[in-house]
Amino acid sequence: xxxxxxxxxxxxxxxxxxxxxxxxxxxxxxxxxxxxxxxxxxxxxxxxxxxxxxxxxxxxxxxxxxxxxxxxxxxxxxxxxxxxxxxxxxxxxxxxxxxxxxxxxxxxxxxxxxxxxxxxxxxxxxxxxx
Numbered sequence: 001x002x003x004x005x006x007x008x009x010x011x012x013x014x015x016x017x018x019x020x021x022x023x024x025x026x027x028x029x030x031x032x033x034x035x036x037x038x039x040x041x042x043x044x045x046x047x048x049x050x051x052x053x054x055x056x057x058x059x060x061x062x063x064x065x066x067x068x069x070x071x072x073x074x075x076x077x078x079x080x081x082x083x084x085x086x087x088x089x090x091x092x093x094x095x096x097x098x099x100x101x102x103x104x105x106x107x108x109x110x111x112x113x114x115x116x117x118x119x120x121x122x123x124x125x126x127x128x129x130x
């Protein structure tokens with residue numbers, strides 16, 4: 001998996017750590033504490049760095065050997081303003097805690113053991129909308 005993906009307008013950087021004082025943590029806290037970005041989140045926006053810390057522990061790479069499944073998170077930045085963080089993209093394998101898929105998207109049991117089913121999700125700050 002590439003650690004940096006570049007497009008004409010965006011730069012995606014693979015998230016491998018998010019320690020409390022790091023730029024990565026600050027970016028994610030800004031995203032998770034933004035009311036407009038998190039209006040869909042059941043727990044609402046993050047109101048503390050502790051809550052953000054707990055949330056982003058789910059973003060760190062999963063240990064596939066420990067049965068954690070597959071997970072990758074990219075931070076998204078504008079290329080015309082390299083320091084401008086605008087959001088995240090997550091790629092993760094589905095498991096028993098995931099929402100059930102409609103039957104039309106469900107893999108036959110004979111193929112399930114050898115097929116990785118993933119979910120792609122994204123969350124952006126209002127500066128990255130439109």
